Every structure is written in C-alpha cells, then in structure tokens.
Amino acid sequence: MIVCGDDALAARLASELHDVYGERVTLVVPPARSSTGGQPAVAPNRIRTSALFGRVSAAMNRPGGADEVGSSGEFLLPVREVEAAEPSEEALRQAGVERAAALALVYDDDEMNIRAALAARRLNPRLRLVIRLYNRKLGQHLEGLLDQAAVVAMPGLDVTALDASTTVLSDADTAAPALAATAVAGTSKVVQAGGLLLRAVERTPPGPGEVPDPGLCTLALLSSTTNDPAGAEGSDSSGPQGPSLLPDDATVAAATGRGTVVLETISYAGLPVPSRRLAGRGAPLREIFSRRLRRALAGAAAAVVALAVASWLTTGDHPLHAAYLTLLDLFAIGDPAVGEPTARQVLQLLSGLVGLALLPVLVAGSLEALGAFRGAAGLLRPPRGLSGHVVLLGLGKVGTRVLARLRELGIPVVCVEEDPEARGIPLARRLRVPVVLGDVTHEGVLEAAKIHRAHALLALTSADTTNLEAALYARTVKPDLRVALRLYEDDFATAVYRTLRAAHPDALTRSRSVSTLAAPAFAGAMMGRQILGAIPVERKVLLFAVLDVAGHPRFEGCTVAEAFRPGAWRVIALDTAEPAERRPDLAASRPYGADRTGAGLLWDLHPGYVLRPQDRVVLAATRRGLAELLGRRTGSRPGPQSA
Helix, strand or coil, X not given: CEEECCCHHHHHHHHHHHHHCCXXXXXXXXXXXXXXXXXXXXXXXXXXXXXXXXXXXXXXXXXXXXXXXXXXXXXXXXXXXXECCCCCHHHHHHCCCCCCCEEEECXXXXXXXXXXXXXXXHHCCCCEEEEXXXXXXXXXXXXXXXXXXXXXXXXXXXXXXXXXXXXXXXXXXXXXXXXXXXXXXXXXXXXXXXXXXXXXXXXXXXXXXXXXXXXXXXXXXXXXXXXXXXXXCCCCCCCCCCCEECCCHHHXXXXXXXXXXXEEEECCCCCXXXXXXXXXXXXXXXXXXXXXXHHHHHHHHHHHHHHHHHHHHHHCCCHHHHHHHHHHHHCCCCCCCCCCCHHHHHHHHHHHHHHHHHHHHHXXXXXXXXXXXXXXXXXXXXXXXCCCCEEEECCCHHHHHHHHHHHHCCCCEXXXXXXXXXXXXXXXXXXXXXXXXXXXXXXXXXXXXXXHHCCXXXXXXXXXXXXXXXXXXXXXXXXXXXXXXXXXCXXXXXXXXXXXXXXXXXXXXXXXXXXXXXXXXHHHHHCCCEXXXXXXXXXXXXXXXXXXXXXXXXXXXXXXXXXXXXXCEEEEEEECCCHHHCCCCCCCCCCCCCCCCCCCEECCCCCCCECCCCCEEEEXXXXXXXXXXXXXXXXXXXXXXXX
C-alpha cells in the first residue's frame, strides 16, 4: 500500500493500514524543512524507515496487542518512507507503484492528486486508486476516466473482477455526518445509503417495566461512563464494562443498566419548503412589507375610508364621487373648496393632512422594498426570537459539508465566517441560512449569532486555537451549551475533551479530529471495498460497507444469522436490485426531487434468509472485522499478477 500526502490524514491513514489491516505501507511525504532557510534538510526522494509508527512491538507485548496489529499475529514491518517534494513519476517508482496493490493520494491540492493519479494509472493499470478530492462532480468524472484508462491500457482487463478501480473520497464528506451529529440530540451519528439516512441513536438504559426499541439492530453497548458528564469518554474501554461493538442479542439482554447505540432509518425530508417569493428573486412578502409598515399603511387606508364616508354623508354626493373628491384632496390635486360649505372645507383640510402623513410612509415602504430585493441575493441576518439553533463556526471545506448535512436534516443553523469569499458562502446564500460576518474571537460576534439561545456550537474553523477560544467564550455566555470542536490532532482533541468535561460537568462536549474520522473510510477503500461511512462510538469507529457475497465463504450459502459475527461484522441490509441495475455508489447523494425512499435496499432482513453469490449486502463492521473479511495479511498477499 502506498500513501502520498502532506498532512495528518496521510500519517493517520498509513497508521490505519499498518496497525489495523497488517499491510506493508510506503508513505510518500514532502522532504523535511530546515529551521534556517526553509530548504529541504535532506535530498528529495530519499528513502528511509519511518519511526513514527514504532509502537508495533509495544502493541505485540501487551494483552490483546496482536489483535490490534493484525488478527494473524505476525510481526509487521515498519512503515517505509519516501521523501519527495511532489508525487512525480520518479517518486512513485521509488515507492514501488508498479508492484503496489493500492495507492492513496491525499494531498490537500486537488490538482496535484489528479496529476499523480494519471501518472500512477499509466505506470500500473491494475493499481487500485483512492483519491482525495473536494470537488465531487469532478471526482465522478475522474473515476470513470481512470477506470477507462485501465481498460484501454490492458485490453480485456476486467476492472471489477480485479478491483483495479478508482475511488474518489473527500475527508470533509466522510467526517461531516459525525461532526454534525455530535451537536444534535436525537440524530447522533448519520451515514447515507441508497438515498436514505441511517441514524445511529444513543439510548439510555430502559427503566423498570419499559421495553427498549431495538431499531433495525443494536450496533454497540456503551461504556458505563458515557452518561456521566464528568467522566472521560471511553475511559473504561479496557474493562469489562467498556464499549462493545456489534454485540449479539444475548449480550444486549444481559447488559442491564448500560446505554446502547441502535440503528434507525429516517426519511430524507430535504430542505424546508421556501416562503412565498416575489419576482423570482427570493424575497419573502413579510420582508418587503414589515409589520410597522403594514400598520402605517392600514392606518392611512382607514383614515381615507373614514374621510370618504364623512364626505358622502355631509355633501350627499354619490359614494364613488365622494371617494374621488377625497383622493383628489389627499394627493393635493383637487380644487380649493372656496365658497363651499364648512363641512366640505374641513374635510379637505383633513384630507390634506392625511396626504402629508402618507408621503413619508410611501417613501419608507419603497426604500424597505428596495432593500429587501437587494438583500434577497445577499446574506441573511439571524432573525429576532431565534432559539434552539446550531451556531456553525467556519464555512471552509468541512464547514460547508456540515452545513449541507444540517439543512438536510431540517435543523436551523446560524453561520459565523470571517471571510466574505469563503467556500461555503454561496451555499449559505442559496439555502437562505443566516450568516454573521466577522472574527469569532472579537466581542459581539457570537452574540450576534444568538449564542445565548443556541442549542449547540460547532467550531469547525481550520485554527485549533480559534475553535478552543470560541468554545470557552461560548461557555461563559451559556454554561450548559452543547459544544463540538474540530481539532487537528487526535491527542490534543482528547486532552481538550477531558478538560472541558471536567470544567463543565453539566454540559456535553465532543472534540473530533477530522483525520481520525476520515482515515478508516480511506483505508477501507484502499482495501478494495466501498465504504458508505463511519460513525464514532466513544473512541472506537464502526464502518458501514458494501460487500458482494460472491467469493466470501463466510457469507455465500449462509443465512443472515449465520453470517453475523459478534464484535466483528453484521449484515444489516440487502440490495434487491438486479446486478445490471445496481447503483455503483450507494453513498452518493441523490439529486433533489429524486426518489429518496431507499428503494432497492431491504433493511428488515429475515435471519433465515440464505445469501446467494449474486447478492450484494450492506454490513456494519469494526475495523479489524473488515480487515479479516478482506483476508489481506503481510506475507500472504498475492502479487499484482495473481490479484
């Protein structure tokens, strides 16, 4: 396995492949920089053995360590590093791309990843490619292009059979469901499959006489400290009461007093129905005519009607003629009532006064309507009285994806962004999400986002200190606020989490590293299976994957109950579509207006159903369980010619 990258995701992915799946890994990283001139401290493309992953021997010596490294228990070789300024053909050759089974390109630069992918496909048509791209539409076209290039390079090559396919993933897309779910009660963790949203819900232990709802299945038993706000998340994970992933029914029944994580399916409701709009510009009627303006216009209209009725009663004219004269007097275009009866003269003076009062009301209404139309294409401000919303800090790559997820779930959001040209500003404008422009560390910015009435805070900027400062300040405004932080390093995220939980025991806090949430999905794709998503369970991770039954003796010819292995994997759905009509990517979002009922996926599987070779199933698996299913181990892996 070859991993090319320049940030924490590359290191985390290499560690995931090496420690969990037991793979031989080569990591291509930029050369080290000197502390003086910023020049490379070593020559480019230098090969060395990495010391970053030197905990293999320690893991082998502690109880259960062999299972953490690999279920086969063999001694793993250290991660090999190739230092290169960029993934050129020379660097890829030195990394052994011609003999590799899979290559992951996880640079933060889309263009660099695409250029390296084209070169790698040319050097090894059988290579499995996993590419990190933010642009999903470009990624779909790139997948087809690179797969077609493999077929052209080797006529007769069956890309599907050899699994020499291309998978384009986004760390933001992979981590967004978990980041959004940590701030929302009742949604918890969410992944998407077949047009449906799967929701992993944390449930407290049932009371006496209560019958727990198992949902589709029970994914995990939570540790005893999970519901203790002052406890450390997963602090007792090594004990008998620690979190248990994919337990069987007997274990769930025996684990009284412990919370559970169950799987549910929820309908994809889409975005709320927009308000009535004028002229196709997106300005609601209530914004064009404010409440005060409507009251002023109603008062003026009532005065005009009263004057018209008084003129009709005093002069004896026809009602229409009386109303006509009143309007002429109102707009000061009628003849002076010289020589007319006193009642007529008084009514003319009153009509003139009403006309003078009406003039500024009309001017104010025109200016307000103009401002509403101009603001319809701009950013909205948080409305008065807003409460129970989520305050989202940062509209970068991750923040934009999280915003889309929150709006898909119908959750009110207020965004805070310093850069008016940020990536997520157009999405916020299109979804009509209120945005506060300003530095979140400045006084008054969070107050403008109604943080004192918010339900949760999601700090997703790219600066750890900014996220931490915003969380600490928000806690001073509202001590019981639910907070979720995006932090760069997992160790730092753990330390911040425990400190905030100890300082604010009555509030819920979550700290997440994007690289930690995204690495399992990238690693699973490198192993050759489609990953639908990953959900965190305390400090562990569950993967949702799609697997073809053919060629897997643990599934083929077995019933659903027999295929279930507690603590490793569990079949949760069956794709009932014909093989020729199956969607290649079950995790892809469907366009608005498309079928979102999950047709084609059967979730309520009978335990006695016998899995056939032509079936495709959706399963939940632990990382080590997925590694065992794939059956790839150091020393026993077939070469590329026999893959």
